[in-house]
Structures are given as structure tokens and as C-alpha cells.
Amino acid sequence: MAILATVAVLTVALAATVRAADDATGNPLQAQIDHGKSTYASKCSHCHGPNMMNSGTITPDLRAFPDDKTRFVTTVKNGKNNKMPPWGDILSEDEIGDLWAFVASRRKP
Numbered sequence: 001m002a003i004l005a006t007v008a009v010l011t012v013a014l015a016a017t018v019r020a021a022d023d024a025t026g027n028p029l030q031a032q033i034d035h036g037k038s039t040y041a042s043k044c045s046h047c048h049g050p051n052m053m054n055s056g057t058i059t060p061d062l063r064a065f066p067d068d069k070t071r072f073v074t075t076v077k078n079g080k081n082n083k084m085p086p087w088g089d090i091l092s093e094d095e096i097g098d099l100w101a102f103v104a105s106r107r108k109p
């Protein structure tokens with residue numbers, strides 16, 4: 001039993017180390033932003049534009065998206081108006097949270 005507990009503790013510690021190593025700056029928010037940025041580039045930028053806006057299309061400027069994480073997560077999971085595709089089956093809760101960190105970091109003042 002004690003051995004199992006030790007293994008469990010070590011596993012958790014190791015996972016924490018791996019996550020911290022993701023983050024070159026030692027700032028967990030920055031790690032989320034960086035991860036969100038790469039997810040955005042592969043999953044979102046072809047519609048929303050590399051810079052969060054794609055003028056001349058119906059996609060909204062994401063830099064102007066309100067400071068409303070719940071609305072963001074809901075739309076990204078479920079899609080919108082059959083134009084914005086749903087991502088709930090493709091992206092994890094964490095990945096969507098990281099996308100939010102990235103979008104929020106680019107919000108227009």
C-alpha cells in the first residue's frame with residue numbers, strides 16, 4: 001500500500017514537472033497562451049485569420065470578443081449558426097481554456 005502511494009505521489013510530481021517544463025518563462029499563464037496560440041494556428045486561423053480577424057469574411061474580430069469566458073467556451077464547444085463549427089468532440093476542456101487565454105491576451109483595449 002505504501003509503495004502504491006509513493007508511486008502515485010511521484011506520478012503527480014512528474015506530471016507537474018512536465019507541465020512546468022512546457023513553460024519557458026516559468027509563468028503558467030504564458031504556457032497556456034503559447035499552447036492556445038498553436039491550437040489556434042492549426043484549428044481556427046484558416047477561418048478567423050492568423051491575427052484573429054479576417055476582413056471581408058463573416059468571421060468576427062476575436063480581439064473584440066467580450067471578456068466572457070463562458071460565452072467563448074460555449075460557442076467553441078457547440079459552434080454557432082451552422083457557420084462556426086463545433087469543437088466539443090475535438091478539443092479538450094484544457095485546450096479550449098488555453099485558446100481562451102490566447103484570445104484574451106490579444107484583446108483590444
Ligand code: HEC
Binds near residue numbers: 072
Ligand atoms: C469553418 C470556419 C471556422 C473555423 C474553423 C472556426 N470558426 Fe469561429 N466562427 C466562424 C464563423 C463564420 C463565426 C460567426 C458565426 C456567426 O456569428 O454566425 C465564428 C464565430 C466565432 C466566435 C464568436 C462567437 C460568439 O459568441 O459571438 C468565436 C469566439 C469563435 N468563432 C472562435 C473560434 C475558435 C477558438 C476556433 C478554433 C477552435 C474557431 N472559431 C474556428 C467560423 C469558423
